[in-house]
Structure formats: C-alpha cells, structure tokens
Amino acid sequence: MTEPSMNGTGLHDFPYDQLEAFLDGELSPTLSGSYPVWEAARYSLLAGGKRVRPRLLFAAGALLGPLPKEALPFAAALEMVHTYSLIHDDLPSMDNDDYRRGRPACHIVYGEATAILAGDLLLNRAYELMIRIGRENPLPGVLRAMQVLGEAAGGEGMILGQDRDLALEEMPGERVDISDVLWMSELKTSCLIRAALLMGGCLATAGDGVMDQLALAGTAAGIAFQIKDDILDCVSNRDTLGKTPKKDQLAGKKTFVTMVGLEGATALLGQKASEVDDALDNLKAMACNTASLESLMRALLERKN
Amino acid sequence: MTEPSMNGTGLHDFPYDQLEAFLDGELSPTLSGSYPVWEAARYSLLAGGKRVRPRLLFAAGALLGPLPKEALPFAAALEMVHTYSLIHDDLPSMDNDDYRRGRPACHIVYGEATAILAGDLLLNRAYELMIRIGRENPLPGVLRAMQVLGEAAGGEGMILGQDRDLALEEMPGERVDISDVLWMSELKTSCLIRAALLMGGCLATAGDGVMDQLALAGTAAGIAFQIKDDILDCVSNRDTLGKTPKKDQLAGKKTFVTMVGLEGATALLGQKASEVDDALDNLKAMACNTASLESLMRALLERKN
16 A cells, blocks of 8 residues: 555655545545445545655654644645545546546546536545544644645635636747746645645644745745656656646647746756755754655655656 | 515515625635636626525524624625535536526636636635634634534535436436435535524524524425425526526426426425424524524525526
8 A cells, every 4th residue: 555656765654554544534424325426536535646745744744843643634634635626627628637646537437527526525525624623623723724725725826726727728838938837836736735834834833934944845846846747747658657648738738848848947946946955954954853854855856757 | 786586574684785795805816917717706606696595694693692793704605615516516517507696607608617616716715714714713613613514515415415416317217216306405405504504503602402403494494495496497487587497307307396296396395394484483482583584484485586
C-alpha cells in the first residue's frame, strides 16, 4: 500500500497507511446498499495518489514539535478537496482528460453526471469532516485551519484558477503573457499547496513569523510543482505519468512550457525552488525542525514522473 | 425587490431586502476585474428566488424568542447550497433543464464548464461564510448549525437524493415503487428543508423536544413541497412556473404524479400537510410562537405557482 515514488525521501514518519485507512473510513457511508456516487468518489479518492498535500501538512505540522492529533483528519479533508477538483477539472466540458492517476478518469468509468456528483460529495465531505472535528474541539487553531482551506479552495483561490485556465485557453497565444500563466498557477495550484503548509502551521499553533514563511514557501512550491508538471507533461509519455501527455499543447492550453519553452521553464523552476529554499532557511533560523519539509520539497522538485 | 408570491402571508418580519443585500455582498469578490465564474454564480444566486429555505430558518429561529444574529449569514449559506444544487441539477448530463427561476439556466448563459465551477463556488462559499461566523463566535449552537447543513447537503443527504433520482430515471417504470420516490424526495428535498428548520432551532438553542418536532415538520414539508412541485409541473405552463413543464414525464422521471396520478398525489400531499400540522400543534403545546412558521407553511402548501 505504501506509495512508491515517495520512498527513500526520509519521510518514514508520514503515516501513509493510516491516512489511506482513514480516507477509506470517511468514504464508507453508514447507509447500506451500493450507490454510484459513493463508488465514484471512492474510485477517485482511493486511487493511490501521492498524497502530496497531506504530506506537506504533516511536514509543516511537525516543524514546531509533536504533531497535533487533528493533522490526520485535516490532511484527509485536504486530499478530498484536491480529488474533487481533479474530478471536475477532468470533465469533458473542462479539461476533457480521459486519464488520471494512471487509470481512466472518474467520468469515463461512471459517466458525467455521477462524476459531477462525486466531486460535489468529496468537497462537501471535506467540510463535514472538518466541522465534526471543529465541534469536538473548537480551538482557535482548528477553526483557523478550516478557514484556510475554505478560502484556498474557493472562488478567490483554486476555483478562480480553473476559471482563469479556461479563459486563457480560449485566448490567442499572442494575447497571453507569462504573468497571466503565473497568476493562474498561483490560484490553481499554489493556493492548495500553501493551504497545506498553513493548515499544518495553524494546527501546530505557529506564530506569525512561521506562518509568513510557510506562505512564501507554499506559493513558490505550488508554482514550481506546476512548472515541473508542465515539463514532465512535455517530455513524458502516458505510461510513466498516468495521464494523457502533450494534450495541453494540442488543446491550446497556456502552460509554462508553451509560453517560455523547456529552457525558460527550467530556469523559472530553479528560481522558484530557490525561493522555497530561502523560506526553509528562514524557518530553520526560527528554530523550526525543517528536516521532513526539506526532504519532501526536494523529492517533489526532483521527481522524474 | 420584495418577492411577490410571498406577500400577504403574515411574514412581514422576514428581512427579504436585507438577505438580498447580504447575498450580493457575499458574492462580490475582493479582487477587481470580471470573472465568468463569479458572474455565473451571481446570475443564479441573485435571480430572485422565493428564498423558501431562508424563510423557514427565520421562522424556526423565531419560535423561541428574538432571532439570533447568526440567522442572516446562515440563511444566506443555506440559499447558496440550494442554488449550487439547482445549477448542477440543471446541467445537460443531469436533468438537462434549460430554464430555472423563469430565466435561462446557468449553463445556457455561461456554458457548462463555468456553470459547474459556479456551483462549486457557491457550495464552497457557503462553508467559507459559516466558518467565518463560527470562528468569530464558536458557540455550540453555531457549530451545530454548520454540521446540520453539512450533513443535509452531503452524500447521505441531498447529493444521494440526486444520485437516486438519476438511478430511478433509468429504471423501467414497473420496477419502481412509490417508496423509492418517497425516499428519493426525502433525500433530495426534505434534507435541506429539514436542515433549514433545524438550523433555526440550533441558532435559537432549542432543546431536544423542539428539535424533534422541527425534524418531523421538515421531513413532511419537504415531501409535501416536492409533491406540490410535481402537481404544478403537470398542470402549469412555463410562463407561470418559470421552468420547462411536463418535461419530467417525457424524460422518464419518476415523480409522484407519474407514479400515483394526480389524485393519488393530491391525497399524499394532504397526508404530509397534516403531518406538518401535527408537528406545529406539538410545538405550540411546547409554548413556541408558531405564528410565522404556520403562515409560511400554509403559503407554501397552498401556492398556485
């Protein structure tokens, strides 16, 4: 069950199997019977993703000492939000992607209507879960972590990123600037990556100084991951990446590679990676234990698929 | 701005204009610029619906005395969740409805992709709003009201109702029983109607006895409203109802009218209305001020369009 591509990164403290079991439990309705919307949600959520955002939450939560017990449910909620966004983004009217995480996309297996509902279910379930935890333990850090995820996922965050992605796709290439693609990536990818780090910080009741550096690291890392994705999408093939390659270029999508070429994208990736390093250095200077976060960031920025 | 069909129902205490202004404010992003997803969400949310669920929340909140100040934002969140469900239900892959609230449906005006995102935005915004209020004032009743809405809207509530609706539609008529349609309606309609009443109760810190009667009233009223809708859908025409009539029958949908005929549906409506009356009587016997709730229920059950 252990996720292969994250092995050997010094992250043996991430409870992968525990998270999978928790997600499985949260996606088991109390009602008996079999329902397409639940099957579809389970199909997409329990497809063995890399769980990047939960790992980031845990790594940030561990900066200041022992991990707060709310880390597991909040990491699960975060992964649900991420998975819902993938299901909806893959729909025919959106990015029209047939493959996801190495398998046919949710709407290919369950149909469009059920895929839309399954996304809705996962988004709603994430909030149900966090609200349940918040009711049990209404600490300021817990309620703040809920708010961080809510705002990052919303219409001024990730959802606006998808709106911008769709808008850029329809614009002629000469009217699109690299700054448009940077902003779109910041919304579409960085918002949730930054939220992962900030949620870990909230749950560990980090102070403003630490939270500021987590925000900087998350923003830069999100863009870096997106550039890395674009580069891999350009050079990989479907078998190793698990999604349809080179589709972006064909669909007129504006990616970092289509905007500034492979070389330009690689240079920008280096720049964003060094912004992440700066933030990690600043966290270390604030007596944070950055070992987990550092090795995780390195693994994510140097991955080959 | 006052919503016409609710006039003269003794509900002059419902702050219709205040709710509209609040919804408008919540749907105004802090970012400057114009974005399709925000325009689409505003188009659907600010279309002048009857605001039935907010009215029910207010009427239930007023049973025990002065209305708690959280009633307005929670009523707004509830209406956002309702509106998101309408946008997604109307999509071509779902119920494929071209009209809603007397106007072209969201996806007709803004396209499918933006309509899906606008629904996502509204659902997420509802939680952002409630979480903000919950952080400001983490009282047990406030957090409980959040949980009530979350569970009602989720995969064991409204979303499962839409899943059941889609499943019944594909089944041959002879395999569908009236109990299937009752359960589907309970999930798809009653869950949110009941949540409206229970949220009012939570915010007014009602005791278990009152909450039980609100749950009974909400469940019966939700089914009654659905039967009423089915009857009106059968006898009305598009101009007075604001949505495409008789489409349900053509699409093989299983409604109360297609299942037990107009007469049977009318009898069932009477039965559910009397269950609502019983619950109201019980609330009155518990010294609740039921005047608003009674006149609202009457208006809803006796409406002509």
